[in-house]
Amino acid sequence: MTENAADTANTQRMTVVVTGASGRTGSRVAQAARGAGLTVRAASRAQGFDWEDPTTWAELLRDADAAYLMYPSDIGSPAAAEGIGALARKAVGLGVRRLVLLSARGEDQALPAEEALKSSGADWTIVRATWFSQNFSEGPLVEGMIHGELVFPAGEVKEPFVDVRDIADVVVAVLTSGDRYAGRTLELTGPRLLSWRAAVAEISEATGATITYTPVPVRAYGEALTGFGVPPEEVDLLMEVFEALMDGRNAHVTDDVREVLGRKPRDFDDFAREAAAAGTWKA
């Protein structure tokens, strides 16, 4: 058998546990992994896997070869480091050594979770993503956009929004590349810097409807979230994270998507046109 044929055969025998499999990144990781011939074991609460209940972990991990880890709802939350560390140690103990963690670029609060993974004994790769393009099309921001206005505390700072399909492609490429990316921290961005105002303008143009962007102070945004019933500890973390991330620290692109995939990351404009054509922002 040639080396390539052997790699393909090994990949096709791989079983990967995908946490957050019903979410934005996990669903795409599962899809990309299946497309690459891997066996996917989806792990969210519908399959009986609960980050808050360690007794549910072993069943999903047993006899797997690798796992994609995402921590809900924010990798910077105080519970994340403990959860990631405990799950990673459990996985390693069960022989599931190859672990890929989704982290957040520029988010200091995410560092304890990253450290917990690194010290677990796993063959780890950390994938730090910048803001997802799909934050505009899936999740809490969609409702406002449908009604013609995005209210958000990002000021005029620029961000190289990344398409979650590129995150998924990178995760699967990492998982199927042996130990090539083990011990590496990758930073994933899109190909272009855009302010939130410019991003909303591109979506507005793609939909043909008027959608405006209204920047607000972080504190006012936090008060609004509290008014919508978001728990106080979650609001506090979000405010802390937004305040830090909106200072321009992420206003530069990286080449890591191209390094792993050998192609450019998807452009925001393609995301906006495709999501508009799918009727994402229609009332």
Ligand SMILES: NC(=O)c1ccc[n+]([C@@H]2O[C@H](COP(=O)([O-])OP(=O)(O)OC[C@H]3O[C@@H](n4cnc5c(N)ncnc54)[C@H](OP(=O)(O)O)[C@@H]3O)[C@@H](O)[C@H]2O)c1
């Ligand atoms: N948004 C961004 O721009 C951005 C950028 C960088 C990094 N991140 C990081 O990305 C992560 C979020 O990823 P995502 O957007 O792909 O997720 P998501 O779309 O918010 O989906 C959350 C997933 O987690 C599952 N889940 C929720 N609570 C759970 C629990 N207690 N036990 C097991 N599963 C649970 C959900 O499934 P069920 O409800 O069915 O269980 C769902 O599959 C966070 O760690 C965040 O810090 C986000």
